[in-house]
Amino acid sequence: MALVSRDIFRNWWEDMxxxxxELEEHFKRLSTRDFWEPPPMPSFKEYFRPxxxxxxxxxxxxVGTTASVERDGDKYQVIVDxxxxxxxxxxxxxxxxxITIEGKHEEKKDEHGYISRHFVRRYALPQGYDxxxxxxxLSSDGVLTITAPKLALPAPGERIVPISRSNAPAIKA
Numbered sequence: 001m002a003l004v005s006r007d008i009f010r011n012w013w014e015d016m017x018x019x020x021x022e023l024e025e026h027f028k029r030l031s032t033r034d035f036w037e038p039p040p041m042p043s044f045k046e047y048f049r050p051x052x053x054x055x056x057x058x059x060x061x062x063v064g065t066t067a068s069v070e071r072d073g074d075k076y077q078v079i080v081d082x083x084x085x086x087x088x089x090x091x092x093x094x095x096x097x098x099i100t101i102e103g104k105h106e107e108k109k110d111e112h113g114y115i116s117r118h119f120v121r122r123y124a125l126p127q128g129y130d131x132x133x134x135x136x137x138l139s140s141d142g143v144l145t146i147t148a149p150k151l152a153l154p155a156p157g158e159r160i161v162p163i164s165r166s167n168a169p170a171i172k173a
Contacts (some may be wrong), residue, residue, distance in 0.1 A: 083142025143170035
């Protein structure tokens, strides 16, 4: 049996250290490096949509086609989604510098009334690719792929290029 309480001889420094440790754990205190950095600026991207992206989205909705261009060492390739057009409604033309894709269907009746669509996409072929050997291909799911190989001979004048059709989808699952 002790005559003097243990609390009298407690280490007061240890109590202070324990108090600070608990504060650090509770508030996850910032390091000195983080403390001097300015707070991040608020982002308004979710509130304000850039006009450029909005205009591109409106164009895609109005025309109903999306396109991408791929360019590597041995070929130049344009991929266009033309699923809303029948194969006979699509024409691919080339001239000295450009590949032109045109899709047009006359006025048709649908559940809301009448609709007609027409689009023209024109791509400048970079130097070094053979416009005379441009090969368009239309997949069964409505993806038009136009490929131009590297230049081998001088390019001819304007011509209409026949489209080959495949029964396989462009996107393989």
